[in-house]
Amino acid sequence: MGWFHAHGSLSRPAVSILAKADGKPAGAGVLLPRRHLLTCAHVVNSALGKDRLAPDHPGPIAVPVRLHGPEHTVEAEAELAVWIPPRTDDGGLGAFEWNGDLAVLRLSATLPPAIEPPRWHPMAQRQLVRAWHGSGEPGVFADAEVSECDGRFGYFDGAERALDIEPAYSGGPLWSNEEGAVVGLVTAKLRIQGTLRRAWGIPWQRVARELHDAGAGHLLPPQPEEDVRDHPGYAELVSLLDGPLPLSEGWIRSCRTVARQCGLGHRADGVPSADEFAHLLLTRGRALPALVEAVRGTAGTAADDLLAIGRRCGLPKLLSPGEHERLLVLLRALPTAAAAGVPGAVRAALPLAALPAALLTGHDGGHGDEGRNGAGPAGRLEALIAHLEGLHGDSSPIDDGVMAVPGLLRAVEFVAAGCCPADQRIALRRWNRAVARRLGVHDAAMTERRLEAEQWAQSASRGSAPRVVAKLDPYGAPSGGTSATAREEPERYRLRLWCDDGDGLRQVSDDSERPRGAEEVAQEIFAAVGSLRRPDPSGPRPVIELIVDRDALEVPVDRWKAAGPGAVLPMRLGTPYPLVVNCPELRELNGGTMLDQWRERWVRLDAEEPVHIDDATAPDPEAVCGLVMERLTARVTIDVAAHRRTGVVQMCLAAGIPVVLWDRSGEEGSPAVRHAAGVSARELPEAVRTYRTKTLQRPEEYSGRPVLAWADAGRALPRLDLADPTE
Structure with a gap:
């Protein structure tokens, strides 16, 4: 045993496998990495009420389990992932032995960080081991000594004054305090005459072999004696730890601090060798940050x-x-309302990062009992932090010695600025500053990120942009076609206009039944925008929201120019202001169901990952339907062949997806869609406006004709009553 060592058996999480019928312990288990458990197959059979040595695969089943950690107890369901049945007919077996008999279960819940898998070590003769009852009670254990081990079977004899091993011990760990590790699994007691209390178990050597043979070797934890001498950082670490660092002031205190932070014990005297310390830094995830700190x-x-x-x-x-x-x-500790803003803050901080939706919303399509055991939200928070830790910095390091600002620290600044009450904002910023200094991030870089976060929070707090809502109807025959080349624009339109300054809609148009040409429509809309009351001139630009029917989704209103004596600038409607379309007709086709989905999707706009639909990902209507219904997707980009585009767009809008972007030009590999790919959802209207301005400056380079459908479920639409009851 080196200078660092495990605290002993109390560091081992206890795992109880419970019977489905009555919830009583059927046996025990051992925690593996990545939310997996290892137990005996006959324990799973017992939990299901089957014959314990039944070899048949139980099917897609789950059993209740309970995990007892140092500070937390977690109850969850565990699904069967690997089945290695008991084999009693193999050659070379004694009357009381069998091969196989292993099962791996996958937990439905994410575990707190304090509950970690134990270390493993090969079983050997004369090891003193301890086994625990499946109840997980720390005081119900049996002590024994390994009397024989051939790598396939390990026999151990109970101590004179120890408890006897019973069936509910099966599947649990055989813990060696000397090794600070699990050396095997309890399997069965030998029912033989005599005073000797003997049982047998599956040694670690056979556990590893059986799982590798079953194709599940990747689930095994690294062996504690893993050789890291070939690791690219090993030689550098040993050289550094052999140099001036151990001579620095407080080195002994630093070593003890690392041991404490990593949940390890340590010798009372001396310090770890450079080799041992390097091994720890390379095999224990947070040891190196702890040493740096x-x-x-x-x-x-x-x-x-x-x-x-x-x-x-x-x-x-x-x-x-x-x-x-x-x-x-x-x-x-964030209040519920503040915590609800965390996904949006993280996405705003890291708009180009790949952020799995399950980490932000908890909708992973998997198991439904995370809410029942209470581990789900906490586990998702830990998983989100772990994911953000792995992201590269949001800028390039100046040189090898200067740290870029990590994505996690940028995200924390945005959460602090946009989500937190004053006291918690101060605490988060204090935490962020301390971590940044420990990492060597320059104070000026953090100040810059804080200013960016404050600007974002200020912009977000200004509320919705003022808008002009325009109901546009072709006068006479509808346009019919949808291709940009085949469709002629209708010559005349009926127009109704409303303004929304933030205090609700007010109608501003007169003579709405009078037919107008495209230039006159543009002129009236510009006039309505000019009449908006804008209490904050530095706030977001007003938005033009066109309410259209399904046949007018691709009418190029954004390119219409105003006419009249005041039209000095050849301005097109879609360049000075964001212009979006809204099609309630499609959204209302399926009644209340899709309207409810539309509202729910809008709530998830900042949390759900955007979905991109092209001819490869969705080659037919059923594939499109499956893609948009898989999750409560809130944002879709479409880049399909021109002859399919209308149908795909209408399917997405009919499904209640509030934000849909496509290119009406029909150009394959749309540059307009690519332009918007890295933009956060709420910045899309402005990003599309910017692209439209570039189509006027450099039309060959910016050849796309983007259309953005935008249906904010939080903003009212005007009542679209018919002016003439006979229509």
Whole structure:
């Protein structure tokens, strides 16, 4: 045992496999990485009420489990992932033995960070081991000594004054305190005459072999004696830890701090060797950040060197255990209303980052009992932090010694600015500043990110942009076709106009039944925009919202120019102001169901990942339907062949998707759609407006003709009553 060591059996999470019928312990298990559990197959059979050595695969089943950690108890369902049945007919077996008998279960819940998988070590003769009852009670255990182990079977004899091993111990770990690790699984007690209390188990050696043979070797944790000498960072770390760093002031205190933060014990005297410390830094995710934190105040150059090695070698964890726990505490303390704004703040901070929707919304299409056991929201928060830790900085490092601003720290600034009450905003910013200094991020860079976050929060708090709502109807025969080349614009239109300054809609148009040409329509809309009351001139630009029927979705209103004596500038409607279309007709086709979905989708606009539809991802209408119904998608971009475009657009709008972007030019690989790909959802109207201005400046380079359908469920539409009851 080295200078660092596990705290002992109390560091091991206890796993109870419960019977489905009555909830009583059917056996125990061992936690594996990535939310998996290992137990005996016969324990799963017992939990299901079947014959315990039945070899048949149980099918797609789940059993209730309970995990007891140092600070948390988690109840969840665990689905069967790997089945290695008991094999009693293999050759070379004794009367009381069988091969196989392993099962891997996958948890439905995300676990708190304090519940970690234990280490493993090969079983060997004369090891002193301890086994626990499936109830998980820490005081119900049996002590024994391994009397024989051949790598396939391990036999152990109970101590004279120890409890006897019973069936509910099956599947649980055999813990060696000397090794600080699990050496095998309890399998069965030998029912033989005599005073000796003997049982047998599956050694770690056979566990590893059976899982590898079943194609599940990737689920195994790395062995504690993993050789890291070939790791690209090993030699650099050993050299650094053998150099001036251990001579720095407070080195012993730093070593003890790292041990404490990593949940490890340590020897009372001395310090770890450079080799042992390098091994810890490369095999325990948050050990290197913990060491950097410990030495930053006394050995800043060494802290920078450690960070540089971590970046070069791709060590994934950014935060020390203490920093990670503190951030979780701060975020979990947010009021419900503030917490609801976190997804939008994260997306605004990192608009180009790949952020899985399940991390932001909890909708992963998987298991439904996260809410029941209470681990779901907390687990998603931890998973979101872990994902953000792995993102590259939002800028390039100046040189090898200067850290770019990590994406996580940028996101925290946006959450603090846009979501938090004053006290919690101060606490989050204090946490962010401390982590930035530990990482060597320059104060000026963090100040810049804070200003960006405050500008975003200020913009978001201004509320919705003022708007002009225009109901446009072709006068006479409808346009019919939808292709930009085949359709002729209707010569005359009926127009009704409303203004919305933020105080509700007010109708401003007169003589709405009078037919108008395109130039006159543009002139009247511009006049309505000019009449808007804008209490904050520095706020967002007014938006022109066109209410159209399905046949007019691609009428190029954005390119209409105003006429008249005052029309000095050849302005097109879609260039000075964002112009969007809204088609209630399609949204209302399926009645209340799609209207409810539309409202729910709009709520998720900042959280759900956008969906892109092209001919490869959705080659037919059924594929389109499946794609838009898979999740409550709120934003879709469409780039399909021209002959399919109308149908795909209308399907998306009929499904209640509030934000849909496409290119009416019919150009394959639309440059307009590509232009908007990296833009956050709420910035799309302005991004499309900007693109339209560029089509006037450089038409060959900006050849797209973007159309943006935008249906804000939080803003009222005018009542579109017919002017003439006979129509």
